[in-house]
């Protein structure tokens with residue numbers, strides 16, 4: 001009898017695991033998890049887009065690298 005209960009428990013766990021994986025793949029299980037979108041800025045020296053965290057901000061203007069800061073100064 002205990003083997004039968006163990007079998008039921010195993011099937012239940014397998015069903016629960018399988019169902020959980022299926023729902024997470026997008027059958028109305030909620031919005032897909034996206035990484036936070038970083039704000040993009042445009043280099044004032046060359047016009048390239050880059051994430052704000054990668055940009056050099058000098059006097060309020062974003063740059064992709066120090067060379068473009070120098071070029072813009074001249």
Ligand SMILES: [Zn+2]
Pocket residue numbers: 043044045046047048063064065068
């Ligand atoms: Zn640049």
